Amino acid sequence: MSSKQTPKISSGALVCGDNKMHGDITFGTNSIVHPSCTISAESGPIIFGDTCIIEEQAKIIHRVPFYRTDKNPVMFIGSNNVFEIDCTVEAAKIGNNNIFEPKCFVGNKVTITDGCVIGAGCVLTDEQVLPKNTIVHGSGCKQREALDQPNPQFGLMDTLMRLLPNYHHIRKPIKKP
Amino acid sequence: MAYIVEPDVVRYACMCGLLKPISRLYFCRHCLHLRCGFCVCHEVDSLFCGKCLENLPSTEAKLKKNKCSNCLECPSCHQQLSSKAATVAPKNPEDPKATPKKVIYLCCLNCRWTTRDVGIPDQEVGKSGWPEHENVHTNRLNAIMNHYKKLVLKEKQQQMDKDKKQRKYTTSLAERTGVTASILRKRLGMTELKNPLLEADDLKPAVASKEIVDSIEHLLTTPIKLNDITTIDQRLKLPDWQPTAVDKLYPVHKQLSVKRSLRCRSCEHNVSKPEYSPNSIKFKIQLFAYYHIPEIRIVTVEPLRIGKQCELLIKLINPTQHQTTITILPLEHLDAIQQEDTKVIEDPPETKEPLSFQLLQSSLTSHPRQINAKVGTDVSIPTSSIILPARDDAAEYDDTGETQNFQDDPKLVVFRKSNKAVIKLLVAPMENLELGEEVIAGFTMQHVYTSTIATTTENKEPQKFDHKMKIYLTLGTLVGSQ
């Protein structure tokens, strides 16, 4: 289990060069990873789904709480998730179509299902399972339920796919055998 | 200049007795006194919407119930709603004439609430008019209001009739000669004019019932979903409805904001009047104390010890366009003068006058409150005055040397630059203070104020006045004893 493992990048994913990655990380197809983010798989591997967007200064850390006694904990992150700037996410299980707005903090006891939006600056540390389509907003972390999932932003992804290689070094995708 | 966030270290005593920093004071140049937000009279100047910056005249605002007709607020988090466009596919895809329509729905950027959550249909582009909620009891309440109005009018009419009977000459000239409006109408054949409000009406009074529709059965068995129940803040935004379920929350029109003009209570002149346009932050009349009264800033203060004379360096800044002379006087100087003035006023005639203008004037400035500051130091009063030249805006770009030659007492004035001077004062904390206690120093500052009121007389020289005010400086905590 060396910490100098290179992340496994599926075809079609765009991972910029200068970000800190430690541990066993797998990116799904069509994912976009901006520069200067931190992805640290300390306690175990992190597996991303397809078309995830991870923006600058986002910190995705797999840090298992002390009372969990799984032998090989894996952090599963679903597809179509957006991790906006400077968010810190430690939740062990994340579903699909979630948005983590800038400067939010999600602790490692939280489990996030599908379609949730964690608002900017919200700090969620309590042990809970966020129901589907929950929006957390405000300084008191008020919650409300939305009608449906947030729309994926295809236009943004196309633009990023075109522009990012012009300005940053890209890690080569590793074709899985 | 961090007056907004830093604590108020230098405070001026306003005429009403409150202590405020210079950034919160106004200077009335007609009665030559400091005023603060408390003792000045606030008035509504103009109404505008904070989001679309649209000005509304007050009569229109009354009709629209002080709400902007274009801007809406999110019922969930009370932030502004913005419109988002979406396209709707035409109903008949085979019809070549049908084009995809553009529709608008409202969305909150903070909590991502949309009008679709409540079931409000999307509006087409160009047709504005989001549905409003009507009060269910409108008709009944209108009937009740009319009924009570009629009741009061009837009573008033009865009272007037009673008064008429008591008077001797009840017939007016018109009635005696027979040229009243009612006789004319009869002659012309028109119907009699009746006051609609005096007509009899039958209002059905409310009927009490034995049955109460208030079932809690559903609460006993089904688990509640907290996210589906409205909080009390969300309910109170819609006072006439107050829905308990989240899917009934309608967006509310945004409340308008107000631009205030301030008026001195004693001389009724405006002290601050903003411009009419909501886009502009300037003022038509801007009599802030910051632009007329010399500002005092603390430069340094030696650590304070009881009984020991500590050095205090303060910076005096002259913001006006005229030269001024500043004299530091003891704190009680102003009280002595005020006592002399009240002695003169205290012998009024003892006859009962009808309510004079003075009584109607508020007692805010005639009975100021006690100044709430415990002065704990003795300030050694300097003997000489300091002359501060006028403020010159071009001086900072002008590199030629200063040509001022003021005969300064070197022990008093430490440093000078254009309209600023740093002076040294000696303060001695008093014996009765404890260690760690906040030390407050106070003195009276007198400066020569040159009036900026445009005079129409032949005399072209603007008038000069001596203006005195009390200053209180918070110097920090007591460090040690001697």
Next chain:
Amino acid sequence: MPIYEGITTEKLHVVIDIGSAYTKLGFSGEHAPRCIIRTEVFCKKTHKVRKIYDYEDKYDLYDLLVDFIHILYFKYALISPKDKPVVIVESLLSPTQFRDVLAKVFFKHYEVSSIYLLPSHLVSLAGLGIETALVVDVGYKEATVIPICFGLPFVHSWQALPLASQSIHSNIKTLLASENMGMVDINENVLEDIKVRCCFVTTKTRAQSWNETKPTITPCPDVEYPYNGKSSLKISGKLRETVYELLYVEDNDHQCLSTMILDAILNVNLDLRKILAENILVIGGTAMAPGFKSRLKEELYKQLKCTAYEKLKVNDFKFHSSPSLDNYTAWLGGAIYSHTELIQFKSISREDYLRENRIPDWINLKDNQISLL
């Protein structure tokens, strides 16, 4: 509602109802207040938000009221207070000191032209169009009962007990502390939110079985209340049902909400008792809790069987429902009254106040002297 309802020349007067917890502000002739806001203001001395009714002395109250009324006029009503009349709906049992300071603030600081003071119990009947009823006001600080007969409040049979939202909030706090370990001090607003969203008033039979040592009924489901994102409070079913029970627990003087109402009826003439019992109006924000009114009816019928109330000779209780929500019924009465011409005759003008330096009060003998004319 159409925007142009005809160019009205009627003047709009500001109608204010300052309650202990919430203030209702609106204009005369309207059907609902423009806004209902908390009666608290940011105090500049202590840099904290303070409730106005938690004042220390009259000088403190003066400053708090000046700031609060400033916000009322310049943020919500958007008119200048100077030289305009103001209508205040107040309880007949409001403290004299509060009334006097309020009048002083309005007349001396804001220079209004006149104040029209209306008693809240009396004007609540305006929305119903009747003249006789027993008005029960369950607010924040206290529950008060005053019978109104033929348009006159019978103040001698007033009843008041501190059984209202404030005591319910502290009850929630103590019950929560026993169920949640390590709970930090909970804010009053959070307690109110728990009360409004989770709690309700249960039926008499269920309440009695909760009182037994081994309750046999199934409680309603628990609620996990997320608190600030960092922790969550467990609100048990028992708490949800039994918080409001303190309203009906008799204290040492055998008084509770239901006995209060019956005592008020007892203190009135024999002929009026039946009419009052069949015209009960419940107002106040606390009365909007689910199940409140049906439980009140049950309790009243149960209390009738007590020996103390045998001579009451009342068989039925009938309740009115006002064309408004309970928390602003008194305000609506003020809006109706101030829409008529009464405001010109019965308000206290500024000249009168400055001459006498006081406002008329029903407890003051000076205002109760019978004129010999």
